[in-house]
Amino acid sequence: MKTIKRITLWAMTFILLFATHSYSQNIRGIIKKKTEKAIDKTIDKIDGKEKKDKDTEEAVATQEHKPVSNFINGNIVFSDDFNNEKHGEFPSKWTQMSGTMQNSQIVAQGKKEGVVQFVTSGRMKPSFKNDDYLGNSFKIEGQFYFHGKGNEAYTLNLMNTKDVYRAYQITIRGDGIVPAGTSSQYARMPYKSPFPGWRTVQLSFNKGVLKVLYNGYQLINIPVLKKSEDKHITEFTHLEVSALSRSGNYGAMINHITIGHKGLPLYKKLVAEGRIVMHDILFDTDSYFIKPSSYPAIDRIVTMLQDNPKVSIKIEGHTDANGSKASNKTLSENRAKSVMYYLINKGIAKNRLSTVGFGEEKPIDMADNEEAWAKNRRVEIVKM
The missing domain is CATH 2.60.120.560 (Exo-inulinase; domain 1)
Known part of the structure; x- marks a missing residue:
């Protein structure tokens, strides 16, 4: 019986010593980490590495x-x-x-x-x-x-x-x-x-x-x-x-x-801005034939010119940068002329209209992707 008590006492003593040692190790670890952080922060300040304000x-x-x-x-x-x-x-x-x-x-x-x-x-x-x-x-x-x-x-x-x-x-x-x-x-x-x-x-x-x-x-x-x-x-x-x-x-x-x-109204926009950018006048690729879906957009221009007989306009053609510069310039000129001939066929006097083609010279979006190309392919109506 005494032997059992002695064994139990020794076991409890060993567990207590081990737990105390582990606890001490944990405390020392926490203190060490805090000390290292404090040292790092001090070094950062000395080296000028302290974090700047977030709002830069x-x-x-x-x-x-x-x-x-x-x-x-x-x-x-x-x-x-x-x-x-x-x-x-x-x-x-x-x-x-x-x-x-x-x-x-x-x-x-x-x-x-x-x-x-x-x-x-x-x-x-x-x-x-x-x-x-x-x-x-x-x-x-x-x-x-x-x-x-x-x-x-x-x-x-x-x-x-x-x-x-x-x-x-x-x-x-x-x-x-x-x-x-x-x-x-x-x-x-x-x-x-x-x-x-x-x-x-x-x-x-x-x-x-x-x-x-x-x-x-x-x-x-x-x-x-x-x-x-x-x-x-x-x-x-x-x-x-x-x-x-x-x-x-x-x-x-x-x-x-x-x-x-x-x-x-197109006229109010033309007076206020000096020009109207038309992204809804469409052509097939490498073509200057106007798509039928574009007729309502050009008819709005016809109505504006009929309602304001003293207004003269210049029709500008613009393309994206795909293809050669020379071919794009020619294409843009022909597209501008196609719009002019449509207006003439609707009864607008030729002396109120002029055309110019800029090709890829005047992009409105410099990015090299389909979205930008679509923005750059356009017809602009400029008040003379």
């Missing part, structure tokens, strides 16, 4: 960038994604009103893309010959970047040169929308959006009804837009975009702006 252009490259949905499905009045711009220059499709802006390039999810960067706070507007292109029914879509540092904001200024008191502002913040610049009407997102990151804003205006979507959520729905009881707003003339930007690594950035106008 390098950090922008890692942010999730959701593609813009097909929100605008009517006639596109204006569109710019800043991809075909020279780094450091002012965006070519815009007019500077105040502040300093420049084209820049960032990398999002491994893909390079263009942005316009506000070096300082400022305002700019799409370049049109005539600031009267919005009217009473239009849509605006854009993407805006937020660093989550301090007082950041963008503003879509819906202007009205016919009545300055009927202009309206939509201010975009990191977590919502402020209509007409009043904080009392601050419409916030139902969840906290991550910082830093892009925000997609989609605005729809139709004869006084204003709706604004923020990352897919409808935050603004105003059935009768007004500033006071006697000043209902039913139309606007043009758009101006402004940004409140901080210096250094926290500059405001926009990577996409599109303006669409459902059913915009």
Whole structure:
């Protein structure tokens, strides 16, 4: 019996010693890891390797960038994604009103893309010959970047040169929308959006009804837009975009702006922009015979010229870069002439029309893929 007790005592002592040794090893391991981390951090500071603020252009490259949905499905009045711009220059499709802006390039999810960067706070507007292109029914879509540092904001200024008191502002913040610049009407997102990151804003205006979507959520729905009881707003003339930007690594950035106008009359678009880009006038490959499916598009031009007898136009032909430059130039000239002869056969006087073919000389998309080629194959109608 005594022997059994002695054996039990020795066994318990051995287990206790082993457990104590293991516990000590664990404690020493934890202390060692913490010490090594502290030493590494100190070395990083000494070597100047301490991590920089996340909100640098390098950090922008890692942010999730959701593609813009097909929100605008009517006639596109204006569109710019800043991809075909020279780094450091002012965006070519815009007019500077105040502040300093420049084209820049960032990398999002491994893909390079263009942005316009506000070096300082400022305002700019799409370049049109005539600031009267919005009217009473239009849509605006854009993407805006937020660093989550301090007082950041963008503003879509819906202007009205016919009545300055009927202009309206939509201010975009990191977590919502402020209509007409009043904080009392601050419409916030139902969840906290991550910082830093892009925000997609989609605005729809139709004869006084204003709706604004923020990352897919409808935050603004105003059935009768007004500033006071006697000043209902039913139309606007043009758009101006402004940004409140901080210096250094926290500059405001926009990577996409599109303006669409459902059913915009061709004449109004021609006057506002000086030209109409027609992607729905189609030809067979290496052919200048117009496809029958293109007739409705050209008939719209016929109607515009009949309704505006003092207007003369130049028809420009453009191709993609497939094939030789010489053959593409000849093809584009013949396609422009085909459109002219169609218009003449519909009763439009020849002295109101002229043609030119540029071949592949003036692409609107520099990418080397089918989507870009389709954009570059086009006919443009230019006001003389």
